[in-house]
Amino acid sequence: xxxxxxxxxxxxxxxxxxxxxxxxxxxxxxxxxxxxxxxxxxxxxxxxxxxxxxxxxxxxxxxxxxxxxxxxxxxxxxxxxxxxxxxxxxxxxxxxxxxxxxxxxxxxxxxxxxxxxxxxxxxxxxxxxxxxxxxxxxxxxxxxxxxxxxxxxxxxxxxxxxxxxxxxxxxxxxxxxxxxxxxxxxxxxxxxxxxxxxxxxxxxxxxxxxxxxxxxxxxxxxxxxxxxxxx
Ligand SMILES: *Cc1c(COP(=O)(O)O)cnc(C)c1O
Numbered sequence: 150x151x152x153x154x155x156x157x158x159x160x161x162x163x164x165x166x167x168x169x170x171x172x173x174x175x176x177x178x179x180x181x182x183x184x185x186x187x188x189x190x191x192x193x194x195x196x197x198x199x200x201x202x203x204x205x206x207x208x209x210x211x212x213x214x215x216x217x218x219x220x221x222x223x224x225x226x227x228x229x230x231x232x233x234x235x236x237x238x239x240x241x242x243x244x245x246x247x248x249x250x251x252x253x254x255x256x257x258x259x260x261x262x263x264x265x266x267x268x269x270x271x272x273x274x275x276x277x278x279x280x281x282x283x284x285x286x287x288x289x290x291x292x293x294x295x296x297x298x299x300x301x302x303x304x305x306x307x308x309x310x311x312x313x314x315x316x317x318x319x320x321x322x323x324x325x326x327x328x329x330x331x332x333x334x335x336x337x338x339x340x341x342x343x344x345x346x347x348x349x350x351x352x353x354x355x356x357x358x359x360x361x362x363x364x365x366x367x368x369x370x371x372x373x374x375x376x377x378x379x380x
Pocket of ligand 1: 186
């Protein structure tokens with residue numbers, strides 16, 4: 150693995166650990182998903198050898214091509230938007246789909262997972278900032294979608310995901326991360342009452358620019374690309 154990549158990965162891991170330490174959380178509370186949409190197969194295999202356990206891709210077809218070569222040495226996560234017509238491919242390749250944002254998509258994933266005899270782990274994507282360009286449900290729609298998706302037996306809802314706007318001052322996105330944590334706490338009784346509360350505990354938030362703020366606000370899964378793969 151190029152030295153640059155090893156150094157970057159070490160630096161990211163250390164920043165996560167330091168941030169956890171500052172707020173009194175164990176460093177292994179936070180899973181690191183290496184986002185490899187810009188990375189070659191060689192680079193991905195390099196970071197897996199260096200200990201990365203989770204690989205995030207935002208396009209199904211790109212991920213499938215890489216997955217065919219690399220296989221299941223790491224857990225594959227779909228972090229980008231998913232169209233219903235790609236649900237079958239997504240269910241085939243991904244351990245965790247971060248981007249469920251409609252009942253229709255949940256239903257398609259459930260059907261494909263049932264055919265494959267799989268229980269598909271998913272997160273619900275929430276547009277916490279209300280930016281029009283972003284996918285995801287509005288926070289006030291969460292209960293309705295959770296209720297619907299929790300009925301599907303081949304889906305396991307493990308939590309919520311959000312993408313913050315790109316800004317220079319990361320303090321401005323803190324409220325969106327806080328809102329996602331709040332939404333998870335607020336919907337937990339509902340999930341418990343639906344018998345779907347166990348394992349409903351993943352908050353996927355934080356990227357290169359803002360992962361420390363996200364961790365401070367309760368993130369336990371950060372999705373980091375540029376800080377690892379760019380020089
Ligand atoms: C690209 C991407 C990331 C990683 O972004 P970086 O700024 O490169 O860390 C995280 N999440 C999603 C959904 C992405 O598309």
